[in-house]
Amino acid sequence: MVPRVLVICLVVMCVADTALAQTAHSVRIEGTVRAPDGAVLPGATVHIFGTRLTTTTDGEGRYTFAFTHVSARLFLVVDLDNFSGDAMEVTITGPLTTTLDFTLTPSFVSDIVVISELPMLNTADDISRIELSPAQVAVLPSLGERDIFRAFQLLPGVSGSNETSSGLYVRGGTPDQNRIEYDGFRIYDVDHLFGYFSAFNMDAVESVQLSKGGFEAQHGGALSSVMQIAGKSGRLDRSGASVGGSLLSFNGSVETPLFNNTGSAFLAVRRSFQGPLYDKILNLFDNNAAAGPRAGFGGGAGGRGRFATVDTQPSSNFYDINGKVLLNPSTRDVVSLTLYRGHDNLDNSRSIQFPEGLLDRLRERGLDPAALGLDLNSSLDISDVRTSGNTGVGLMWSRQWHPRVQSQVSLGYSRFTDIRDRSTQVGSNDNPSAEENHVEDLTFKATVPITLGVGHTLEGGLEITSNDIAYTLQSGAGRRGGGGTTLAAVLNQSERGRLTSLFLQDHWLIGSRLLVVPGVRLTSFDRTGTRYTEPRFAATFFVNDRFKLKAATGLYHQFTSQITREDVLQGNREFWSLANGTTVPVSAATHLIAGGAYERGNLLIDVELFFKDLSELTQFAPRLATASAEINYDDFFYHGDGTARGAEVLVQKRSGRHTGWVSYTLSKVEESFPTLETAPFLANHDQRHELKIVNVLELGQWHLSETWVYATGKPYTEPVGLEPIELPFGGTIDRVVAGPKNGAKLPAYHRLDVAVHREFPVPNTGGKGSFGLTLFNLYNRQNTWYKEFNVVEGEIIENNILLMGLTLNASVSITF
Numbered sequence: 001m002v003p004r005v006l007v008i009c010l011v012v013m014c015v016a017d018t019a020l021a022q023t024a025h026s027v028r029i030e031g032t033v034r035a036p037d038g039a040v041l042p043g044a045t046v047h048i049f050g051t052r053l054t055t056t057t058d059g060e061g062r063y064t065f066a067f068t069h070v071s072a073r074l075f076l077v078v079d080l081d082n083f084s085g086d087a088m089e090v091t092i093t094g095p096l097t098t099t100l101d102f103t104l105t106p107s108f109v110s111d112i113v114v115i116s117e118l119p120m121l122n123t124a125d126d127i128s129r130i131e132l133s134p135a136q137v138a139v140l141p142s143l144g145e146r147d148i149f150r151a152f153q154l155l156p157g158v159s160g161s162n163e164t165s166s167g168l169y170v171r172g173g174t175p176d177q178n179r180i181e182y183d184g185f186r187i188y189d190v191d192h193l194f195g196y197f198s199a200f201n202m203d204a205v206e207s208v209q210l211s212k213g214g215f216e217a218q219h220g221g222a223l224s225s226v227m228q229i230a231g232k233s234g235r236l237d238r239s240g241a242s243v244g245g246s247l248l249s250f251n252g253s254v255e256t257p258l259f260n261n262t263g264s265a266f267l268a269v270r271r272s273f274q275g276p277l278y279d280k281i282l283n284l285f286d287n288n289a290a291a292g293p294r295a296g297f298g299g300g301a302g303g304r305g306r307f308a309t310v311d312t313q314p315s316s317n318f319y320d321i322n323g324k325v326l327l328n329p330s331t332r333d334v335v336s337l338t339l340y341r342g343h344d345n346l347d348n349s350r351s352i353q354f355p356e357g358l359l360d361r362l363r364e365r366g367l368d369p370a371a372l373g374l375d376l377n378s379s380l381d382i383s384d385v386r387t388s389g390n391t392g393v394g395l396m397w398s399r400q401w402h403p404r405v406q407s408q409v410s411l412g413y414s415r416f417t418d419i420r421d422r423s424t425q426v427g428s429n430d431n432p433s434a435e436e437n438h439v440e441d442l443t444f445k446a447t448v449p450i451t452l453g454v455g456h457t458l459e460g461g462l463e464i465t466s467n468d469i470a471y472t473l474q475s476g477a478g479r480r481g482g483g484g485t486t487l488a489a490v491l492n493q494s495e496r497g498r499l500t501s502l503f504l505q506d507h508w509l510i511g512s513r514l515l516v517v518p519g520v521r522l523t524s525f526d527r528t529g530t531r532y533t534e535p536r537f538a539a540t541f542f543v544n545d546r547f548k549l550k551a552a553t554g555l556y557h558q559f560t561s562q563i564t565r566e567d568v569l570q571g572n573r574e575f576w577s578l579a580n581g582t583t584v585p586v587s588a589a590t591h592l593i594a595g596g597a598y599e600r601g602n603l604l605i606d607v608e609l610f611f612k613d614l615s616e617l618t619q620f621a622p623r624l625a626t627a628s629a630e631i632n633y634d635d636f637f638y639h640g641d642g643t644a645r646g647a648e649v650l651v652q653k654r655s656g657r658h659t660g661w662v663s664y665t666l667s668k669v670e671e672s673f674p675t676l677e678t679a680p681f682l683a684n685h686d687q688r689h690e691l692k693i694v695n696v697l698e699l700g701q702w703h704l705s706e707t708w709v710y711a712t713g714k715p716y717t718e719p720v721g722l723e724p725i726e727l728p729f730g731g732t733i734d735r736v737v738a739g740p741k742n743g744a745k746l747p748a749y750h751r752l753d754v755a756v757h758r759e760f761p762v763p764n765t766g767g768k769g770s771f772g773l774t775l776f777n778l779y780n781r782q783n784t785w786y787k788e789f790n791v792v793e794g795e796i797i798e799n800n801i802l803l804m805g806l807t808l809n810a811s812v813s814i815t816f
Contacts, residue, residue, distance in 0.1 A: 049074075074090050159687060184338070193272065217534070234257070249273065337396075417437070516539045561618070595609060707753050716742060787801070
């Protein structure tokens with residue numbers, strides 16, 4: 001399929017090239033970056049926003065860009081640690097040689113970055129790649145603090161209705177199919193507090209880019225998208241600090257110059273506290289084991305309606321620490337060391353006293369309470385404790401060997417840990433239940449871009465990744481099949497694997513209008529002994545100065561993925577696993593993307609069509625069985641395929657006092673697991689329509705903003721009846737019989753959030769402050785998270801589990 005698409009793309013581009021007339025212009029932009037006293041500033045980063053064009057000023061503070069580009073408006077952004085940023089606009093209408101000089105104010109005089117000229121988001125010439133401005137995200141509504149992941153969920157192609165997950169569902173993919181890179185190391189889990197917070201403190205983030213599909217050969221190991229996060233560096237001239245807080249957490253940061261102002265250090269800390277807003281979020285998950293939606297239809301032994309209820313108050317907290325040391329040993333070299341630690345704790349343990357009459361009902365079912373260790377004083381004691389978190393270290397070195405030759409080398413290590421203890425004790429019967437999942441990732445990557453000419457850059461590199469993944473499960477006495485195989489014996493693993501990849505790609509502006517990016521990635525995986533070839537191709541054709549066409553295709557493989565373990569009693573669980581080629585095959589995806597963009601003045605219209613073909617997906621789905629059944633749990637690893645197709649539309653007003661965008665996504669996500677379900681079914685995260693509106697109004701130092709999200713309901717499996725089953729220790733219970741998998745739809749989701757944000761100077765300090773107020777879910781929409789079904793007296797009782805209603809949050813920060 002891929003070669004045919006490549007040929008079609010090339011033919012279309014060549015035909016368009018001969019049929020349409022538009023000229024790319026030779027552009028040269030140069031200048032000097034200075035301090036207010038006229039001193040030159042070496043080492044400043046100059047970036048053309050929304051493009052790959054980036055350079056640094058030399059020892060004399062000078063910079064130069066030489067490239068070709070069609071008529072357009074470009075934004076030059078200059079950034080230097082401990083100085084305020086600055087931006088200028090340049091309009092290309094013909095051949096251009098111009099000088100743009102910048103004057104940066106030391107940040108201890110004014111730490112307010114000049115962002116009024118920059119759009120909050122920018123779509124690049126590369127297809128499906130978007131860059132967000134973290135400084136501007138602060139003005140958007142936020143249930144917690146400003147959150148770049150929540151901002152990306154407002155974009156087309158990224159689901160915006162997943163309140164309980166900061167993870168990104170990109171074009172029908174799931175969060176584990178994304179690759180999140182943070183200063184050279186990979187982050188495997190992006191959630192704090194059940195997903196209402198992301199794992200990244202925005203005070204420690206410098207820039208973020210997201211490639212929604214069709215990404216280049218330098219990126220691998222992901223089926224859906226790639227996000228690159230650059231951590232913030234400290235000041236070079238003097239020390240600084242910031243403090244802030246919201247109704248959910250407090251934070252602070254310090255920064256200082258090092259090595260005679262040739263380096264810097266930065267440290268940021270954030271920690272939650274358990275106030276009323278925090279408790280409101282915890283109450284959503286109370287009695288659900290922090291697991292989220294149940295597998296299908298709920299209902300346990302006798303149905304939950306048989307037991308007494310009890311009010312519990314979970315205790316929980318999270319924290320994260322970000323640190324970065326930056327060193328500029330010369331004008332050609334930049335070295336950085338980044339540290340990250342994020343951690344969550346949750347304790348929802350409780351004790352439930354059985355109601356009167358329970359012993360009589362057990363006898364009616366043929367059960368002997370004494371044999372079960374029950375008496376009138378018995379209670380159900382539940383231990384429900386979870387700890388999880390990420391640790392990461394990244395070492396990066398970049399060097400300008402020659403005006404045409406650069407290199408970037410990184411060594412990153414990360415570890416994700418998720419430990420859950422949910423054991424129960426009824427009378428004298430103890431039922432331990434616990435699971436642990438650990439993921440270690442050590443990655444070395446070296447990239448060498450070589451500029452062959454104006455508009456032509458060849459880039460090659462090497463990437464080596466070593467993974468160590470362990471999963472252990474303890475479930476009661478161990479469910480055992482007739483052949484003597486326990487569930488834990490099948491799932492428990494401690495596996496290692498190594499990936500070695502070579503990649504080569506070429507950014508080439510052919511003639512005056514056609515930009516092509518061919519590439520290939522070759523990967524060897526030691527666990528399967530197989531070599532994987534992944535061709536990539538992207539092209540952009542500039543029809544005229546306002547309109548461009550885009551297309552991309554590629555083959556992608558993923559070697560570490562989350563496996564869903566079905567559990568109808570305690571809710572589904574996911575655990576990370578390493579592909580082995582048998583029970584867990586290497587998953588693959590083929591991307592096909594085409595679209596166009598139109599820009600005129602402040603207006604941008606961007607449209608893209610996408611198709612994603614997924615194969616070798618894995619799910620572990622053990623079903624309830626009678627005590628006499630012979631069970632081989634290896635048979636419960638189901639393999640299937642999937643498709644995601646759709647269209648995206650983005651209409652954006654990019655600058656002015658009133659900015660924002662409207663985005664619409666039409667999509668359909670289907671999966672096929674023939675041995676699990678005979679017919680294809682809608683994926684759990686399928687949403688046919690999604691509409692988002694973002695408005696920001698600037699009134700001096702005030703910003704008023706609102707976001708509205710509408711999405712059609714997600715699919716779920718609806719129960720159709722009951723059937724009795726025998727228990728291993730005697731007696732029977734009623735089990736819910738499921739209808740067609742994901743054959744029903746939840747109600748539509750919609751929510752309006754509004755916010756007001758103001759920046760102000762802090763008197764007599766030279767610092768600045770900001771204040772924000774957010775009303776989340778302004779009209780108190782009762783959105784359904786999932787449906788739970790219980791069996792009570794032989795009847796199925798439906799219960800809608802709702803998401804967050806109207807909620808107020810306030811935040812304040814001060815920077816010195």
